Amino acid sequence: xxxxxxxxxxxxxxxxxxxxxxxxxxxxxxxxxxxxxxxxxxxxxxxxxxxxxxxxxxxxxxxxxxxxxxxxxxxxxxxxxxxxxxxxxxxxxxxxxxxxxxxxxxxxxxxxxxxxxxxxxxxxxxxxxxxxxxxxxxxxxxxxxxxxxxxxxxxxxxxxxxxxxxxxxxxxxxxxxxxxxxxxxxxxxxxxxxxxxxxxxxxxxxxxxxxxxxxxxxxxxxxxxxxxxxxxxxxxxxxxxxxxxxxxxxxxxxxxxxxxxxxxxxxxxxxxxxxxxxxxxxxxxxxxxxxxxxxxxxxxxxxxxxxxxxxxxxxxxxxxxxxxxxxxxxxxxxxxxxxxxxxxxxxxxxxxxxxxxxxxxxxxxxx
Amino acid sequence: xxxxxxxxxxxxxxxxxxxxxxxxxxxxxxxxxxxxxxxxxxxxxxxxxxxxxxxxxxxxxxxxxxxxxxxxxxxxxxxxxxxxxxxxxxxxxxxxxxxxxxxxxxxxxxxxxxxxxxxxxxxxxxxxxxxxxxxxxxxxxxxxxxxxxxxxxxxxxxxxxxxxxxxxxxxxxxxxxxxxxxxxxxxxxxxxxxxxxxxxxxxxxxxxxxxxxxxxxxxxxxxxxxxxxxxxxxxxxxxxxxxxxxxxxxxxxxxxxxxxxxxxxxxxxxxxxxxxxxxxxxxxxxxxxxxxxxxxxxxxxxxxxxxxxxxxxxxxxxxxxxxxxxxxxxxxxxxxxxxxxxxxxxxxxxxxxxxxxxxxxxxxxxxxxxxxxx
Numbered sequence: 001x002x003x004x005x006x007x008x009x010x011x012x013x014x015x016x017x018x019x020x021x022x023x024x025x026x027x028x029x030x031x032x033x034x035x036x037x038x039x040x041x042x043x044x045x046x047x048x049x050x051x052x053x054x055x056x057x058x059x060x061x062x063x064x065x066x067x068x069x070x071x072x073x074x075x076x077x078x079x080x081x082x083x084x085x086x087x088x089x090x091x092x093x094x095x096x097x098x099x100x101x102x103x104x105x106x107x108x109x110x111x112x113x114x115x116x117x118x119x120x121x122x123x124x125x126x127x128x129x130x131x132x133x134x135x136x137x138x139x140x141x142x143x144x145x146x147x148x149x150x151x152x153x154x155x156x157x158x159x160x161x162x163x164x165x166x167x168x169x170x171x172x173x174x175x176x177x178x179x180x181x182x183x184x185x186x187x188x189x190x191x192x193x194x195x196x197x198x199x200x201x202x203x204x205x206x207x208x209x210x211x212x213x214x215x216x217x218x219x220x221x222x223x224x225x226x227x228x229x230x231x232x233x234x235x236x237x238x239x240x241x242x243x244x245x246x247x248x249x250x251x252x253x254x255x256x257x258x259x260x261x262x263x264x265x266x267x268x269x270x271x272x273x274x275x276x277x278x279x280x281x282x283x284x285x286x287x288x289x290x291x292x293x294x295x296x297x298x299x300x301x302x303x304x305x306x307x308x309x310x311x312x313x314x315x316x317x318x319x320x321x322x323x324x325x326x327x328x329x330x331x332x333x334x335x336x337x338x339x340x341x342x343x344x345x346x347x348x349x350x351x352x353x354x355x356x357x358x359x360x361x362x363x364x365x366x367x
Numbered sequence: 368x369x370x371x372x373x374x375x376x377x378x379x380x381x382x383x384x385x386x387x388x389x390x391x392x393x394x395x396x397x398x399x400x401x402x403x404x405x406x407x408x409x410x411x412x413x414x415x416x417x418x419x420x421x422x423x424x425x426x427x428x429x430x431x432x433x434x435x436x437x438x439x440x441x442x443x444x445x446x447x448x449x450x451x452x453x454x455x456x457x458x459x460x461x462x463x464x465x466x467x468x469x470x471x472x473x474x475x476x477x478x479x480x481x482x483x484x485x486x487x488x489x490x491x492x493x494x495x496x497x498x499x500x501x502x503x504x505x506x507x508x509x510x511x512x513x514x515x516x517x518x519x520x521x522x523x524x525x526x527x528x529x530x531x532x533x534x535x536x537x538x539x540x541x542x543x544x545x546x547x548x549x550x551x552x553x554x555x556x557x558x559x560x561x562x563x564x565x566x567x568x569x570x571x572x573x574x575x576x577x578x579x580x581x582x583x584x585x586x587x588x589x590x591x592x593x594x595x596x597x598x599x600x601x602x603x604x605x606x607x608x609x610x611x612x613x614x615x616x617x618x619x620x621x622x623x624x625x626x627x628x629x630x631x632x633x634x635x636x637x638x639x640x641x642x643x644x645x646x647x648x649x650x651x652x653x654x655x656x657x658x659x660x661x662x663x664x665x666x667x668x669x670x671x672x673x674x675x676x677x678x679x680x681x682x683x684x685x686x687x688x689x690x691x692x693x694x695x696x697x698x699x700x701x702x703x704x705x706x707x708x709x710x711x712x713x714x715x716x717x718x719x720x721x722x723x724x725x726x727x728x729x730x731x732x733x734x735x736x737x738x739x740x741x
Contacts, residue, residue, distance in 0.1 A: 010523045010524070016604060032676055119672065122672035123592065123593070123602075124672040125592055126423075126427055126669075127423075127427050127670065130427040130428055131428060191671075191672065194671060194672065196593055196671055196672050196673070196674055199674065199675075199678055199733075200672060200673075200674070200678075347676060347677065348527065348603065349596075349675045350675065352602050
């Protein structure tokens with residue numbers, strides 16, 4: 001006797017322990033298998049793009065903090081780089097190095113959350129993420145020294161950074177750079193070769209290379225699919241051409257590869273931090289920029305390699321004190337577009353880890 | 368002294384197996400042990416909740432509860448009071464009777480298991496000569512309560528969790544029973560008290576593979592990580608008790624820990640020599656072993672991720688079941704052929720067989736796959 005089954009609709013989210021914010025997946029299930037999935041978002045929409053068009057160029061910086069709130073420094077950096085490109089503003093050497101230090105610290109902090117949350121989604125009851133948060137705290141302490149804030153830093157300025165780092169920052173960073181490789185090894189050993197994790201994550205949620213390129217995925221999601229594309233190398237911004245580092249890539253593009261790529265990237269970030277610390281010059285941290293900046297008429301697209309992928313700011317200036325048009329290319333949103341292709345055919349439990357392995361931040365997706 | 372025997376002339380009657388020197392006859396014995404079991408289960412569950420939360424706190428580089436009472440020992444009490452004061456919400460479109468009955472159906476069997484667990488020699492409610500069979504039979508009833516909860520809630524997550532549970536418990540029951548049979552063969556009795564008495568060396572040494580299979584199966588049976596699929600919080604919110612609040616939720620919480628306690632007690636009795644041990648009083652030995660097993664259970668919980676539902680079923684049918692059958696066969700042959708062999712020979716033989724079998728199965732058996740073309 002053939003059993004008659006009937007698909008049914010389950011709304012995963014917007015209030016669900018594993019949706020990393022207010023994301024909703026309208027899944028159609030046949031038993032446990034996902035036959036269709038429709039992503040629904042917009043619950044966190046705050047109209048940041050429109051708000052930014054009403055503010056001065058400096059006043060926009062705090063708004064960018066609220067995009068990907070797990071990587072505020074990277075958002076700051078991407079925005080100020082775009083404005084500097086538009087208005088051709090020079091940046092002092094020390095400020096460039098401080099920016100790189102902050103951006104790489106932020107990458108480690110963001111990846112720690114990503115890896116921890118991914119393992120938590122796999123069902124490792126809170127332990128990995130709490131280990132990761134322990135090291136993230138140290139990074140937040142460093143940020144607090146530099147900017148006074150622990151989440152939304154508002155640290156970068158057009159033409160430099162808001163202030164020089166205090167005396168105790170450099171020894172603390174030095175210590176962090178020395179101990180961090182050991183901690184990354186520890187995180188690696190927590191579950192990397194665990195039989196259950198391998199069974200859960202290997203071969204699950206494969207994003208093929210061609211599809212990844214076609215949807216213009218970026219960041220660890222793209223690199224895990226085997227594409228060696230990193231904007232720090234492909235289109236070097238700031239002073240990234242002065243550092244030596246590798247681009248870790250995956251082979252298959254499954255959840256496990258995305259997890260591995262993030263661990264490897266943390267190692268590379270520590271490597272960049274070590275070099276930046278050695279080369280860090282003395283001097284000014286901010287060039288002379290008028291308070292009410294009026295960039296020349298024109299448009300610009302500035303992009304950086306944010307922890308989650310290519311973060312771009314598209315600005316149009318009409319020579320007034322506020323941007324005429326302000327658009328954000330949010331990596332999380334664009335990486336999300338492959339979600340359905342990765343998910344269909346897998347089970348509910350896989351859907352959760354596939355979603356977790358993309359590492360999104362709803363603040364950035366909904367803006 | 369006449370004792371109550373509900374089955375006159377039959378050897379099944381539990382009246383017959385009472386300790387003969389017990390004063391007051393059957394009813395006093397019954398009354399005293401019911402109170403003892405209830406108090407024991409409640410106190411141990413409170414203790415376990417505190418122990419697990421503190422222990423997992425240490426595993427997760429944090430402190431755990433530390434505000435209520437010294438070292439937070441009163442935290443379970445505070446939680447219980449809080450949960451009692453909560454509003455009891457019944458889903459408007461749920462099946463009210465089933466929803467109400469589910470926690471009771473889930474809770475009672477767990478309590479009843481302790482009737483046959485010997486706390487020390489002869490100190491048990493009923494020394495059934497089918498003791499272990501009774502445990503296996505009774506412990507499967509809890510799943511009915513869990514399915515009732517999933518059904519009565521009228522919630523899709525609850526239903527998913529409940530469906531997972533039924534599949535899981537039905538599958539894991541079989542390797543579980545087969546691994547117990549090895550112990551029964553060696554001990555030559557189904558009575559838990561007799562099994563303990565037969566353990567001049569703990570059966571974990573004679574039955575290492577049986578212990579492993581039973582432990583894994585038991586973790587699945589009581590829905591502990593890595594088999595906690597029915598309440599997988601990162602997938603289906605809270606599974607079957609998503610829609611429960613107040614005292615009913617507390618009952619489910621109680622069931623979870625009482626089941627862990629029951630399984631720890633059964634493992635202690637079957638494999639770790641029960642109340643036997645040198646120097647310390649028997650009851651204390653029993654307690655120490657129970658807490659030790661529970662520590663192992665929550666150690667695993669705080670360490671490894673969760674398996675997927677199809678992998679869970681594959682693991683039971685393709686890995687545990689054949690291993691349990693082989694273990695039963697080998698034990699049967701050993702009992703038949705070498706009844707007088709030195710225990711040490713058997714111990715090393717069994718350890719070697721276990722190592723070979725596990726190595727073989729880790730080569731043969733792979734979790735994974737799972738994509739369905741739609």
